[in-house]
Amino acid sequence: MTIKTKGQPYEIPRYSLTGDLLSFLECEIQYRFNSKGSMPPSTPVQRWFGDFIHGVMEVGFSEWKDGRLDLNNMDFEDTQRIAKIVAERLEDRGLHPYGSLYIKEDSGNNKRKDYNGNMIAHFSLSRWAPYLYPLINDNEVKMEDLRPMLGYGQGLSNSEYYAVQGIVDVISTFDVRKFQANNPLVKALMLKEEVSNLISNQDEYEIIIDYKGMERPPTDSDTWKHHEWQLNTYMWLRDQQIKAEGRKTPILAGVLLYLNELHLSKAAIERLQKVVNEGRTDLMPKEQDLHRLQNGNRFNESFRIKRSIRVVAYNPEQIQSSLEHFDNVVKCIESNLISEQSDSTDVWKHWTGKYSKDRCVACDLKTFCPHAKEGNFSIQVP
């Protein structure tokens, strides 16, 4: 009789949607060094702003729930008080903004209004919180589920599965009986044909909302596509969670709020001028707004709010396709890791992929990374 031996124990690899999969898609090498190689960036400006704007929306929500924030009478001082609480929490974690992005105090000379970080925090709270907070059922919802590991059995991974993890900023239960025609979020949902087609005789639906501390990406960019995969994967994860809880509430859509659209910086306006000239955005400005943009000015407020919302309707086929894309991303990461283990003398050759010039500018690795865009970054004395 042959006694079967047990295989080596292994842990199911866990992949976070934003921290791993989207980071890898932005730049494989940066992901390898910053996430897998415990070499965190020294001035993580992208991370600071993302954490800052998420923190502002969360602290605002908890203050409103506790009755400390009046959504209908919120002024600049209220929004800056909340922004300062978040900036100080980030400082405690060793995270600081670039000098020109945000200031905590201005000794009453209105300087804070010249800083984009201060203004985006102000507009995110004062324009979005009154519409969004009353719709929130749950915030910071953690989700995790298993996916089959591609490449298992072909020497690419020891694990038959991987765990995909996500933290959704907001889950909202949208009641079609209480349709709020003046709410821009509800309006954007109802105007999307694929979403309104999903509404049947059911009264309650869930929507998933995520904040992004960035501009609305051009529709032909990888980022635009990857954000859709992210929302679709969130919808799948939430679906699994709802089923596991024995509930039947259907999911209607995923929504991204591109909060930087509420107050575009000068550089962002220049980028958008180019994008609009080339017709690479789904929400093109018209008449007055086009004129404003051509003159280097910001849009009217209603169009800024409109551009900050992106809705992706619940669609099982699209969800399946997004999951398969991420399965392939995990397969690539696992195969790069195995390849590096087999020959660790030259890390660079195992991690390649796409990267953008903008990302290289703010990356600590640019002075020695052979893939840095244009390759002409020099070491600067601090």
Ligand code: SF4
């Ligand atoms: S310098 Fe550019 S290519 Fe190199 S790791 Fe950084 S972002 Fe990626």
